[in-house]
Amino acid sequence: MRAVIYSNGNQECQRMTHLLQSLGEEFHQYELDKDFTTSQFSAEFGSEAEFPQVSIGYKHIGSIKETLQYLKTKEVL
Numbered sequence: 237m238r239a240v241i242y243s244n245g246n247q248e249c250q251r252m253t254h255l256l257q258s259l260g261e262e263f264h265q266y267e268l269d270k271d272f273t274t275s276q277f278s279a280e281f282g283s284e285a286e287f288p289q290v291s292i293g294y295k296h297i298g299s300i301k302e303t304l305q306y307l308k309t310k311e312v313l
Contacts, residue, residue: 237261237262237292237293237312238261238262238263238264238292238293239256239261239262239263239264239290239291239292240263240264240265240266240290240291240292241253241256241263241264241265241266241288241289241290242265242266242268242272242277242280242281242287242288242289242290243265243266243267243268243287243288244267244268244287244288245267245268246287246288248286248287248288248299248300249265249287249288251300252288252290252300252303253265259312268287277289281296285299286299286300287299288300288303290302290303292306
């Protein structure tokens with residue numbers, strides 16, 4: 237599984253990073269104001285999107301809650 241995290245550095249983003257590290261999963265993290273702007277984030281994920289946003293493989297999963305649910309259904313957690 238290859239994951240991508242879009243992060244603003246908040247506590248939820250840190251939790252997602254630590255979770256993927258603890259699972260031994262390979263991931264790349266893009267950081268707000270370094271790799272993308274707020275307007276780019278909103279254009280990609282919508283104005284109501286929360287940080288972090290996670291993609292696994294080529295599939296956009298969503299927020300931390302949606303990602304946890306996805307990992308549970310895939311029996312990763």
